[in-house]
Amino acid sequence: MLRWYLGLHPHVRIALVVAPFLVILGYGLMDIWVKPDTPEASRQEIxxxxxxxxxxxxxxxxxxxxxxxxxxxxxxxxxxxxxxxxxxxxxxxxxxxxxxxxxxx
Known part of the structure; x- marks a missing residue:
């Protein structure tokens, strides 16, 4: 398996190492972006x-x-x-x- 990994082009090796970190970072940033911006005090009472x-x-x-x-x-x-x-x-x-x-x- 190591021989297979070392046989790949350098840009593919870097992509395989960096991709999991980008997924985790993207998931966290998306959670921050999707949350509503309104504070609790400004919400209307139901x-x-x-x-x-x-x-x-x-x-x-x-x-x-x-x-x-x-x-x-x-x-x-x-x-x-x-x-x-x-x-x-x-x-x-x-x-x-x-x-x-x-x-x-």
Missing amino acids: SVQPLEQLGECRLVSGQCRFRYGDLEVSLQRANSEAGLARIDLVSNQHIRGIRFAILQD
Whole structure:
């Protein structure tokens, strides 16, 4: 094996020795580069709040309205394909993300 290694061209021998170090260095530098630059203090708080139902909620006939403080959200059934239910969510404030579940009795 040593005879095989010494029989290679000098640039190939150097490449075989240097390549593992470049891989490890590249992996470490990529980890530093990919990490977010924002400090912990500047991140927005995420809150989960229960919504109060306004009136009766029947998606078949119209819409459901919910409220929490100044935030009002309405769920409206939209036209959709057979077997699927499309529900549009309309809010009076900007919502960055939402998660909800629909339960059926």
